[in-house]
Amino acid sequence: MEWETVIGLEIHTQLATKSKIFSGAATAYGAEPNTQACAVDLGLPGVLPVLNQDAVRMAVKFGLAIEAEIAPYSVFARKNYFYPDLPKGYQISQFELPIVGNGHLDIEVDGETKRIGITRAHLEEDAGKSLHEDFHGLTGIDLNRAGTPLLEIVSEPDMRSAKEAVAYMRKLHELVRYLGICDGNMQEGSFRCDANVSVRPKGQKEFGTRAELKNINSFKFVEKAINYEVERQIDLIEAGGKVVQETRLYDAVKDVTRSMRSKEEANDYRYFPDPDLLPVSISEEFKAEVQATMPELPEAKKQRFKDQFGLDDESTAILTSSREMADYFEALLQASGCEARLCANWVTGELAAALNKSSLEISDSPVGYQRLAGLLQRIADNTISGKIAKQVFEEMWQNEAGADEIIDTQGLKQITDTGAIEAIIDKIIADNQGQVEQYRSGKDKVFGFFVGQVMKAMQGKANPEEVNRMLKEKLQP
Amino acid sequence: MYNKTLAEQAEGLRNRQFSSRELTEAYLTRIKQHPELNAFITVTEDLALRQADAADARLAQGDAGVLTGIPIAHKDIFCTDGVKTSCGSKMLDNFIAPYNATVVANLQQAGSVMLGKLNMDEFAMGSSNETSYYGPVKNPWDLNAVPGGSSGGSAAAVAARLAAGVTGTDTGGSIRQPASFCGITGLKPTYGRVSRYGMIAYASSLDQGGPMTRTAEDAAILLQAMAGFDGRDSTSAERPVLDYRAALNQPLDGLKIGLPKEFFGEGLSSDVASVIEAAIDEYRKLGAEIVEVSMPNLKLAIPAYYVIAPAECSANLSRFDGVRFGYRCASPADLTDLYTRSRGEAFGREVKRRILMGTYALSAGYYDAYYIKAQKIRRLISEDFKKTLAGVDVLMGPVAPSVAFGIGEKLGNPIEMYLSDIYTIAVNLAGLPAMSIPAGLASGKPVGLQIIGDYFAEDRLLAVAHRYQQATNWHQLTPPGFQ
Numbered sequence: 001m002e003w004e005t006v007i008g009l010e011i012h013t014q015l016a017t018k019s020k021i022f023s024g025a026a027t028a029y030g031a032e033p034n035t036q037a038c039a040v041d042l043g044l045p046g047v048l049p050v051l052n053q054d055a056v057r058m059a060v061k062f063g064l065a066i067e068a069e070i071a072p073y074s075v076f077a078r079k080n081y082f083y084p085d086l087p088k089g090y091q092i093s094q095f096e097l098p099i100v101g102n103g104h105l106d107i108e109v110d111g112e113t114k115r116i117g118i119t120r121a122h123l124e125e126d127a128g129k130s131l132h133e134d135f136h137g138l139t140g141i142d143l144n145r146a147g148t149p150l151l152e153i154v155s156e157p158d159m160r161s162a163k164e165a166v167a168y169m170r171k172l173h174e175l176v177r178y179l180g181i182c183d184g185n186m187q188e189g190s191f192r193c194d195a196n197v198s199v200r201p202k203g204q205k206e207f208g209t210r211a212e213l214k215n216i217n218s219f220k221f222v223e224k225a226i227n228y229e230v231e232r233q234i235d236l237i238e239a240g241g242k243v244v245q246e247t248r249l250y251d252a253v254k255d256v257t258r259s260m261r262s263k264e265e266a267n268d269y270r271y272f273p274d275p276d277l278l279p280v281s282i283s284e285e286f287k288a289e290v291q292a293t294m295p296e297l298p299e300a301k302k303q304r305f306k307d308q309f310g311l312d313d314e315s316t317a318i319l320t321s322s323r324e325m326a327d328y329f330e331a332l333l334q335a336s337g338c339e340a341r342l343c344a345n346w347v348t349g350e351l352a353a354a355l356n357k358s359s360l361e362i363s364d365s366p367v368g369y370q371r372l373a374g375l376l377q378r379i380a381d382n383t384i385s386g387k388i389a390k391q392v393f394e395e396m397w398q399n400e401a402g403a404d405e406i407i408d409t410q411g412l413k414q415i416t417d418t419g420a421i422e423a424i425i426d427k428i429i430a431d432n433q434g435q436v437e438q439y440r441s442g443k444d445k446v447f448g449f450f451v452g453q454v455m456k457a458m459q460g461k462a463n464p465e466e467v468n469r470m471l472k473e474k475l476q477p
Numbered sequence: 478m479y480n481k482t483l484a485e486q487a488e489g490l491r492n493r494q495f496s497s498r499e500l501t502e503a504y505l506t507r508i509k510q511h512p513e514l515n516a517f518i519t520v521t522e523d524l525a526l527r528q529a530d531a532a533d534a535r536l537a538q539g540d541a542g543v544l545t546g547i548p549i550a551h552k553d554i555f556c557t558d559g560v561k562t563s564c565g566s567k568m569l570d571n572f573i574a575p576y577n578a579t580v581v582a583n584l585q586q587a588g589s590v591m592l593g594k595l596n597m598d599e600f601a602m603g604s605s606n607e608t609s610y611y612g613p614v615k616n617p618w619d620l621n622a623v624p625g626g627s628s629g630g631s632a633a634a635v636a637a638r639l640a641a642g643v644t645g646t647d648t649g650g651s652i653r654q655p656a657s658f659c660g661i662t663g664l665k666p667t668y669g670r671v672s673r674y675g676m677i678a679y680a681s682s683l684d685q686g687g688p689m690t691r692t693a694e695d696a697a698i699l700l701q702a703m704a705g706f707d708g709r710d711s712t713s714a715e716r717p718v719l720d721y722r723a724a725l726n727q728p729l730d731g732l733k734i735g736l737p738k739e740f741f742g743e744g745l746s747s748d749v750a751s752v753i754e755a756a757i758d759e760y761r762k763l764g765a766e767i768v769e770v771s772m773p774n775l776k777l778a779i780p781a782y783y784v785i786a787p788a789e790c791s792a793n794l795s796r797f798d799g800v801r802f803g804y805r806c807a808s809p810a811d812l813t814d815l816y817t818r819s820r821g822e823a824f825g826r827e828v829k830r831r832i833l834m835g836t837y838a839l840s841a842g843y844y845d846a847y848y849i850k851a852q853k854i855r856r857l858i859s860e861d862f863k864k865t866l867a868g869v870d871v872l873m874g875p876v877a878p879s880v881a882f883g884i885g886e887k888l889g890n891p892i893e894m895y896l897s898d899i900y901t902i903a904v905n906l907a908g909l910p911a912m913s914i915p916a917g918l919a920s921g922k923p924v925g926l927q928i929i930g931d932y933f934a935e936d937r938l939l940a941v942a943h944r945y946q947q948a949t950n951w952h953q954l955t956p957p958g959f960q
Binding site for chain 2: 039042043044045046047048049050051078080082084087088089090141268270271272275276277278
């Protein structure tokens with residue numbers, strides 16, 4: 001039988017606010033345990049939550065970016081369950097009236113564009129962390145993360161393969177980073193994914209019974225976990241079994257999913273509106289205010305880069321892969337006044353490779369756009385060749401000197417003085433008569449030998465075009 | 478000294494008739510003389526004397542406010558920095574709050590002296606102060622009777638002259654009913670007028686702190702310092718605080734009083750009814766117009782309340798889990814054991830009953846039938862009040878259907894206990910301000926007159942109460958043996 005996979009994703013994005021969603025404590029990652037938890041985060045008797053407006057602003061920004069309905073009136077609810085790292089015994093979340101309603105995101109898989117529906121996105125607080133190691137059989141609780149704002153983004157079950165799921169996840173990852181509402185750091189848990197996976201015979205309308213895969217924290221694992229789960233479900237059904245609705249955990253080491261709890265064991269969360277918080281009303285003015293801060297979104301930027309700069313698909317994709325990269329490129333273009341193609345080649349070539357080699361983000365690049373602009377200008381005005389430029393760039397990566405300074409102190413300036421070049425060429429032709437004969441008898445390849453000899457003699461500083469032109473002339477029989 | 482009202486004490490301090498230290502010591506002595514009332518859970522003697530000395534220094538410098546040097550006490554539901562805050566429960570018997578509730582901070586800022594923390598029903602759940610882990614409070618008018626609840630320690634302390642003014646909280650009548658039972662003045666402000674930050678939550682949408690004193694004037698003075706917008710409480714009202722004391726003598730010409738007929742029907746004991754009727758006659762004599770009104774949905778207040786309040790409390794009390802603070806059972810076997818035994822051993826019967834009721838009401842399959850329905854009723858009741866208050870200035874009636882009942886009398890019958898709040902609960906559901914003022918005695922025990930006003934019309938309410946206290950002296954009665 002032919003099977004169809006149905007996937008929906010729930011993605012928790014940690015919002016990049018300075019303080020927590022309901023308290024003034026800081027949200028910075030990696031502090032000593034329990035040093036970033038105030039009375040409110042600890043759930044002390046008598047404390048009350050106060051909503052962080054920045055979290056609301058970021059949720060609205062996301063909603064506007066996916067062309068979703070922004071709820072004029074949304075409500076925080078208490079989700080009740082006991083766990084030691086959940087200080088109040090309930091999580092403040094949104095249930096019936098989330099802040100962001102129906103929206104969508106377009107993904108591209110194998111050259112085809114597909115629209116994935118987004119059912120909702122709601123604000124909630126994160127829990128703390130339970131630490132089971134190093135406590136001699138006891139459990140340690142770190143509440144630094146408790147109260148960190150999350151935006152949970154729930155998709156429609158619109159994806160039909162692990163590949164589509166990954167494409168959606170990457171697209172969303174790119175978007176939230178573009179919007180500046182999430183740092184996207186998956187190792188630190190800023191962007192976490194749960195996947196609802198089911199299979200059905202191709203052509204069947206009803207959905208199959210789904211399993212929820214919890215907390216899969218890399219693009220690679222999402223793909224592997226879904227593929228494993230799809231295979232498991234198909235094998236199970238084909239062997240006459242039935243898929244049960246349950247929560248499963250992906251084990252990345254063994255590459256399997258394991259049952260965590262069944263539907264029967266599922267909690268009754270007893271959601272009800274949190275009486276400590278007023279409903280959130282979003283006015284048209286507030287929306288307009290947020291809209292005004294909206295950056296150019298990835299799709300629009302890609303199109304513009306193609307139209308405005310005449311760049312190809314590949315360069316465009318790399319340049320727009322993050323807002324920082326795109327900003328760097330445009331700043332470079334402006335500062336250097338060089339051709340877009342030259343700038344693009346350098347950003348996607350030398351710069352990207354160097355960053356990659358040092359595992360650095362472009363925002364931490366040792367060579368800022370202004371210094372790189374200085375270098376590109378010297379290529380454009382023929383002061384140095386592209387080859388020498390790479391040498392200068394390497395130098396710039398190591399220290400803080402500007403391109404001109406390096407070119408001057410190392411004497412890398414290109415020689416365009418035809419007299420000097422001519423003298424060298426004449427000498428090389430005189431010294432290598434055998435090769436001259438070969439060339440003249442039709443062995444074109446020998447031409448490269450002469451270029452190499454001239455360049456060597458001039459320490460690479462001769463203008464290559466000039467060398468070519470003059471060599472051709474002199475070698476004529 | 479301790480027989481003076483708070484306003485009189487303020488004047489005495491200002492005129493150097495006595496010092497804050499003398500006044501504070503007089504109260505501390507008196508508190509020690511009356512352990513039988515069990516009104517205090519904690520007496521903060523050292524702190525009180527330190528604060529009194531600081532107040533005396535300010536008084537000497539002449540930069541004192543009206544509350545500077547005035548000894549007060551807090552219901553043990555308000556968090557007090559560095560002082561045990563038990564909420565009347567074994568669960569928090571070991572809890573030293575690391576911060577001050579906004580109300581506590583406000584009153585401290587105003588220069589008052591804290592004598593200690595007052596007994597109360599456990600987590601403010603009760604109408605008789607019998608559910609306290611620290612034992613029942615006795616009514617100064619009859620040591621075999623309850624003082625009412627949940628602010629029973631607060632009411633008994635004021636009635637017995639252990640403090641001229643104290644704080645209380647009112648979720649379903651917990652300021653007004655004990656004020657009525659103990660013959661003092663109690664004010665439950667409009668929901669949102671007084672910050673709830675640091676006030677341990679029972680039912681968040683209903684809880685409201687307020688003053689308990691002997692006179693309306695004293696209530697005005699205390700409320701002035703307690704009230705105000707608080708950025709740490711999202712339900713706090715962002716509107717200016719009126720000058721309540723100045724408003725006490727506002728003209729009441731043409732005052733129109735509504736008597737909800739639902740407050741005078743079956744269940745109201747006849748001796749209480751006659752005291753209330755006499756009080757209303759007094760207002761008639763003072764020139765007020767009296768009209769009968771009707772609010773048909775009031776009869777639904779108790780069932781709605783006993784869904785909403787327990788539902789909220791079931792979540793509010795989840796933080797008491799033995800993990801971070803409060804009681805933890807001895808050597809728990811595992812996590813479930815830690816939860817069940819810590820909570821099982823430290824919560825009393827009434828608290829458990831309400832947590833269970835609330836958990837049930839919020840459960841899947843019951844939510845719509847109970848919680849949603851109760852919220853609809855709540856809206857209907859609020860509408861009833863709004864419509865009625867559009868035609869009258871204030872509403873009046875009894876606070877409770879009877880005078881203080883005997884200790885142990887209703888403990889075995891929760892429904893009967895719940896019905897003792899039948900006239901007060903609807904006010905909390907609507908979020909309105911209301912008072913109880915002493916209006917006379919029935920069988921030798923105090924009867925309170927309830928006055929209900931419009932939203933944020935505490936000034937009007939206090940003026941109406943003050944006018945009555947100018948014309949009568951019921952508020953000056955002292956329990957026999959406590960003169």
